[in-house]
Amino acid sequence: MTIAFTFPGQGSQTVGMGKALADEFAEARAVFEEVDDALGESLSATIWDGPEETLQLTANAQPALMAVSIATMRVLETRGVDLKTHVSYVAGHSLGEYSALCAAGTFSLADTARLLRIRGNAMQAAVPVGEGAMAAIIGLEFDQVEAVCTEAAKTGLCQIANDNGGGQIVISGAKAPVELAARLASEAGAKRALLLPVSAPFHSALMAPAAKAMEEALAAVAKSAPVVPVIANVRALPVDDADEIARLLVEQVTGRVRWRETVSWFAENGVDTLYEVGAGKVLSGLARRIDKSLATAAIGAPGDIDAAVAAILG
Structure with a gap:
């Protein structure tokens, strides 16, 4: 063992x-x-x-x-x-x-x-409270979530924060781009794309x-x-x-x-x-x-x- x-x-x-x-x-x-x-x-x-x-x-x-x-x-x-x-x-x-x-x-x-x-x-x-956000994306592969973040990042900071595996990836960044990325992930076929009740955009720039x-x-x-x-x-x-x-x-x-x-x-x-x-x-x-x-x-x-x-x- x-x-x-x-x-x-x-x-x-x-x-x-x-x-x-x-x-x-x-x-x-x-x-x-x-x-x-x-x-x-x-x-x-x-x-x-x-x-x-x-x-x-x-x-x-x-x-x-x-x-x-x-x-x-x-x-x-x-x-x-x-x-x-x-x-x-x-x-x-x-x-x-x-x-x-x-x-x-x-x-x-x-x-x-x-x-x-x-x-x-x-x-x-x-980061002042309310300016950042994180979201969990369930059911998409890493490359798909990365593409979603790249698209959303045209409006502000959005990046992958946690690659947890098993179809669970957490994204982080400025509030509006993260919300956009969550919507785009849902449109791309994510089983769930939900904003997390966190107080700051951890593991982001x-x-x-x-x-x-x-x-x-x-x-x-x-x-x-x-x-x-x-x-x-x-x-x-x-x-x-x-x-x-x-x-x-x-x-x-x-x-x-x-x-x-x-x-x-x-x-x-x-x-x-x-x-x-x-x-x-x-x-x-x-x-x-x-x-x-x-x-x-x-x-x-x-x-x-x-x-x-x-x-x-x-």
Whole structure:
């Protein structure tokens, strides 16, 4: 069995996530406490008790999802799962790439929490509310969506933000061009083309101010080579140099999340099992649609731990 660990991105957050882990495992509870200390506030209270609208804020959702993923990792580690020994690669969807890098030792937990708070605030502040938009296009191939974006971009910025695979592509940019692209996608035969309830046009060139903020933040933080290679979002290839990782994280703010290509890379390079570490099962579902040869499992609740440890340790 050749394993990769994947880490979820924004959209997987729910009020109460990670609470059962923290209640049952001291090592998980310690992760939430460290994140709270790093941010100077009780983010864990928001994660577990809400209100939902506060957790959904980008500046909270990003470090919150990372905290749940790393809490899960710490429980696995205390039960004998060693990333370097048992896992060949890590990857994460958008903010999940930071979770993957924290798990692999590139950033400390406290620094990762602070980086994601900076990232969330910077992404939110980059574009005035109402000027940007994102839309999910379901049922068209990549080339078809790219053509739609090219046509809509004649009126303003519109680009592919997430190539999630399985016929699911997210576009991002200025509000009117994205709305036009969604209409054009429907006319081109998309099963669905729906605007997403997001507060900013993530992974588009409009995020350039946030990319600058992340360049400065990443330059100031301690970085180490990951203990296993990370498959970078914007490259869909393994990277293990700390400085290159930082450059690609800056590029990721305005660039496309190449998740379909990432999962395909796993399947083409000997990986047969993907474990989704943290909240939800979104990435597991995407992986099954991208390549049915891959086995998938999600680890995010106490009941998932024993089965995962038994399978990984053999």
